Amino acid sequence: MPVRSAVLAAAAGAALFLPAAPAATAAPTDTPADTPAVTESVTVDRTGRVAADGTVTLTGTYRCTAADGAVFVSSVVRQGEDSSVRHGIGGTRAVCDGKEHRWTNTGTLSTGALKPGAANVEATLMELRITSGLPLPSFHARKDQDVKLVAG
Template identity: 50%
Template sequence: MRVRLVIATGVLLASALAPLAHADVVPPTHVGGIDDLSVHGYGTVGEDSTVTLTGSYRCLDDSAGPVFVSSTLVQGDRSAGIGGTRAVCDGHLHEWVNTSVVKDPAYQPGEARVQATLMQLTTGEAGLPTPDFLAVEESTVELR
């Protein structure tokens, strides 16, 4: 049950960050140096409107709370959170894959923007999950 709550919180936070993809404001990033995130230059859109985005990440320490890779896809005036992947923070480079079915209107093949976030959930003063942004990457991708 806790895993579902954490995943739901990550998805909600990704949705809340979606407006930032349109702004010049970037969430604060962690000043550790080892945490890193990238987005591959392409994504896919399936016939059933399933969107898949990929990239790589590296993080060192998840002892303060779980770490997730979230992504937001922007094409035209359409913006949506695309999945969330639980990160393994062992200092090694890992691949991430986020997938979501997005309809009404569906994304189309062509150019789009992705904002990916490496985010750690820690327990705040009120006992609620608080996000700590370890790395943020914005990138242009080609949807195929």
């Protein structure tokens, strides 16, 4: 399990420093007109939870098509006047079958790091592709959403 945690942490860290992908990517334009375009997307629910012990839970949906590597939904949240401070909140393994799925990310921060109230969440649908033996991020979709954190 430590390897998975390290991969998720690396993926979340990479998401903070690499350019974001567009919110949705349409299918190639050579698709026949009567075939609906398949899009990849990620959404963030407008309400998140923050418990008294610092546990934060964020949720939303995602949709992705075939992928060569492992795909994850990562999320970061920021709150307050110092919006440059971002807190990584978990990572969920994604199933890329073209269907819409729910995601839930949970992470525990120091008590008081986040409080009930307005916040901003960035969710990223990211694939780790193995290139020359290294897992490198490939972004499928990104969503920036203002949310309300509630106690609980």
